[in-house]
Amino acid sequence: MNMDEALAWIADLFEEPVENIQPETLREDIPAWDSLGVLALMASLDEDFGILLTDEEMQELQKVNDIFDLLRNNGKMG
């Protein structure tokens, strides 16, 4: 997955226009990244990428780039 694909995935997951999503975009600036959004993100990481996180690890994700770092560290993003 490249950067554009990753941005599109995040935008689709949180129902935001892709132009609103940048690596430095904060969780607090994405309305749908709420408690349900955390579970939806958790499920998508699990189902789409085989990455299973704990609640504590999910709470450490505070901006879009944190998700990208996670994907990179798991070899899912170039």
Added chain:
Amino acid sequence: MRFIFVDEILEMIPGKSIRAQKKISAKDDYFRDHFPGFPVVPGVLQIEMMAQAAGKCLDAEKKRSGKAMLARINSANFREWIGPDRVAIIHAEITLNREKYATAKCDIEVMDKRVSSAELFFTFVPLNNFASDYVDEVLESYLSKNP
């Protein structure tokens, strides 16, 4: 109007898959408005059929202290109209089954033809939010016959 959109569970592997049915009667209240002269089952009710079936499959495991609740419709397609006096066969396959969330791929067949499908996302609401005497009669009826 009751909000029960699964009449009977036909077969089930708890936590994995379910096949259930809903008889569509010409007397169903929503046909009065949806639509006069062209009665068809609303898409939202087809989603509800699939969600209730998948939810029962998850609840049947009885491994959580929470009830499965539809939280997100990841995708949905409606290919054919469903009219009155038909039997909808609802199938759900649980694709992800975790402590806090689950996903399911579902479809509905009428007269051996796939008419709609959906991918649904569930979370779990603690049982103490529900009435203490709340019982899923359709699920318990199946489980009593298929212990």
